[in-house]
Amino acid sequence: MGSLLRSEGPVRVLVVDDDEDVRDVLCQEFERRGLSAEGAASAAEARGLFGAGGRFDLVLCDIDMPGERGTELLAWLKATDADVAVVMVTGISDAPTAVGAMLNGASDYVCKPFSLAEVRARTDQALDKRRLVLENRAYQTNLERLVEERTHEVLAAMAEIRSLSDDLRAAYDATLAAMLSALDKRDNETQGHSLRVVAYTERLAKEIGIAEPELTAIRRGALLHDVGKIGVPDAILRKPGKLDRDEWLVMKKHAELGYEMLRDIKFLRDAALIVLTHQERFDGTGYPRGLKGEEIPIGARIFACADALDAMTSDRPYRKALPYERVRQELIDFAGTQFDPLVVEAFLRIPPEDWRRIRDAAERAVLSGAEFGSGIL
């Protein structure tokens, strides 16, 4: 099977007929028209000339020949090259056989005695049909190849965009981490507070069954929770004693300040909501909005427990770090008021060694300066 469409050279015709005169007349006629023609006196000779297929575009095939009949040769020709055009040549008494041959793949037939004009008309038609079939197939193949090529190009472009956006995201996160590290140094008594809270929040979120992309938003919200403190003056932020009423009002603004800083940054939109609500309490007594229960985003409810864990297990100027058992008791005592009872439940399911391991890893990251990378995020 599979003669390809030939772009060069004359159309090649094989004339199979046991009558030498017929062969000669037909071959001369084809040659005169600029086609190349060869004759075969029998089906066996035709097979030898036809070879493995594709050597001829058109076969004129006599039906009634000594030895193998033309109808059998037709079957062999079509099995060898499904695209070859075959026009049967037959005596008038064989007309029903010729019609049957068309059902088996012959393009047409001519009856003896024939006129050359008739042969020309039939063979031209058979060759036109063959050309159309081959052109159509070449077009389809080309189209499929084009579609495949374009698909590859689109997939490659998408992979590139994905990798660029991964790089960009990593750069964003590294920038955020660097910014927060600076903030930690200004504000917190203990270094690495932001990174530890991120790690605790993430562990707790996973325990609750939160997955990507929500997990990333929650991690970023935890990292950025106090970013609004940039807008709180040092005199208030670093005041050693208790804040007076007015100072406290300024301090409380940090949640909304942080939200305003971030809310227009598209990739931080969900994180910004956590920043806004990180000081809310489950019973509605927190700030800035006094949201209650599930009105508070789950990320902020998780953060509240993680933040309590870090605050209590870190040294303060006025007290040493408290043991895990105290944290546990505090969370139980304030479940339903300060904390979401479901989050507290998840917290208590996590073995204390896990919290210690997470704390040690965050500490190591701070010491090695990894807060400037996005690894921990």
Ligand SMILES: [Fe+2]
């Ligand atoms: Fe805060």
